[in-house]
Amino acid sequence: MIVLILIASALMALISVIQFKNEARRYHQDRLERKEYAIKEHINYVLATTTYPLTEQNLPLIFKDKIHELADIHNLEINIYSLNGKLLKSSKASFSVDDVSPPIPNYIIRLVQSSIEKRYVDIKNVDGLKNRSSYSQIKDNKFKPLGILNLPYVEDDSFYEDEIQEFLIRLSQVYAFMLLIAFGLAYFLASYITKSLKTISDKINETSLNQKNEKIVIEANSREINSLIKAYNDMVDKLEESATMLAQSEREQAWREMAKQVAHEIKNPLTPMRLTVQSFERKFNPEDPDLKQKLNDYSKTLIQQIDTMSSVASAFSNFASMPAQQNETLNVVEVVEFSLDIFNEDYIVFESDSAEIITKMDRTQLVRIITNLVKNAIQAIPEEQVEKSIHVAVNRVENNVNITVKDNGIGIETENIEYIFEPKFTTKTSGMGLGLGIIKNIIENYKGTITFETEYGKGTTFTVSLPIIEK
Missing domain, CATH: 1.10.287 (Helix Hairpins)
Known part of the structure; x- marks a missing residue:
């Protein structure tokens, strides 16, 4: 909308300028023709009433005084030339005639003689102004050519220039006002349209395959x-x-x-x-x-x-069939330390940065998580390995409790990393590989996460993060 208004204003200004120039050109052309017609009628009257014989040589005598009278009456410079282009009489002062009015060029004389109306208008630009010079034949009562009438005419476009300047100012004011209105309309219209689109966009962003998606219940006008x-x-x-x-x-x-x-x-x-x-x-x-x-x-x-x-x-x-959750408020540090008591391995080390970290979950499920992770860590360390180490830690990180089980066993090979939590996957020679799948389900049921870091040949660290509650 705004672009269309800008284009329309530019086109309107351009068309207006062209129109004013055409009007000015037609005005000057018509004015020169009217002046020329009136002067020629006056000249014909002078020729009809003169006592001198109507010859080319007598034209200076006939218009000796009349030419100034004609120039004053019609407010226009008048020059009378012979048929071969020599100046015979001019309404200008005599001291400026030779400098201002040279003989008529031969090509103009030929154009006047060859035209049907015996008339030619020469247009030139002098000092940035357009000059029109009309050349037409003066004839006696028997239509015999006596001389050539020249009427120099300088086009004065100051009036039209003032008019077009005033018009463009008014046009710019009108279009500036329209542009402000267009900005307002465009803003409110775009806001009105995009309001519905924003709702649709938000719903699309919330759409997920793993949840029940709500439908859009709005009625748009579009x-x-x-x-x-x-x-x-x-x-x-x-x-x-x-x-x-x-x-x-x-x-x-x-x-x-x-x-x-x-x-x-x-x-x-x-x-x-x-x-x-x-x-x-x-x-x-x-x-x-x-x-x-x-x-x-x-x-x-x-x-x-x-x-x-x-x-x-x-x-x-x-x-x-996972057992029903029997949620209770418990101390994670205490439960983890208790879960480690069933293991006899002396290389299992436990530490915590706090004596009490409270959460709400099933005690049996938490024990199962710790037992399974520690058991896997023990089985990950080869029997023949001399230095064995399993480090279990409980730490509070913001609003979560992190339980880490770190071993220095053989680690997990790269090709097996993506399958580690699959229910049927196992790298051991016994068992079904359901342990990690079970505890992953337990942890996710309590809005927690389980992750691991491993380096083959150096060991693995499992990290369980569970939400905690304040006392």
Whole structure:
């Protein structure tokens, strides 16, 4: 809108200047023609009433006094030339005639003679002013050429220049006022339009696949914005359907993968159990003196494999159905220190920067977190390693309590880092790899986070951050 107003004002000013110049040109042209017609009529009257014979040689005598009278009456300089271009009589003073009015150039004489009206207007710029000089033939009553009438005319555009200057000032004032109005209208119009767009933009920024998104319930006056709102609301519906389908697909995929892993873990002990039973059946001898010892070995083997399957079932059960949270206000420092008492390793060191850091969560779940992390740290250190170290620390960082478990074990290889919290992933020769997946779910249920830093060959540090409450 503002640009259009600026362009319109520039075009209007340009057109106005051109129009005023054209008006001035037409005015001067018409004025010179009117003056010339009136002077020629007056000259014809003088020729008709003179007593001198009408010849070219008598023109200075005929207009000896009359030429000044004509110049005064018509307020215009008058020059009379012979047919060959020599000045015969001029309304100017005699001392300035030779300097101001030289003979008529030959090309002008030819143009006058060759034109139908026997007239020619020569236009020149002198000292920045446009001069029009009209040349036309003077004829007697029988239309015989007697001489050439010259009327010099200087175009005075001061009036038009003042007019156009005043007009441009008024035009600029009007357009300046319109421009201010346009600024105001543009501002309020843009604010009105972008208000709806801002609402839509905020809703789009808040849109997420992992939450229930709200629809936009505003009615805009713009059909295009209403179409955009409708498209967004339709997208929210489709996104919710897609999220539901995706969640269902992910759950089904997760359970399928878990079922494969559980089946695999159960098959592992079944094979040695089958071989043991077959071997016992083949070698069974009731009269064998070592029968009792063999029966004990056989029983121990079966019980060991049964315990393995029981642990697999327990781990899967713990992961599949998390127990209900029994939240209580507890001292994290105290619970962590208590959790470490079950470990006999003398290289486990505990420290805290405060004797009491209070949070609200399930004590059993916190114990499970600490136990699992410390157990993993112990298993990460090779048996043959001489210097073993596990450092457990509890520190307060702003509104969170950080629990760190640092070991100097073998660390985690780079290709395994992104899979470390996957439920079925493990680098150990035993177990299902559900521990870190379970404690990650526990921590996230309490609005916490678990991260780790590792360097292969030097060790790993796990950091659990949980929100705390003031006493």
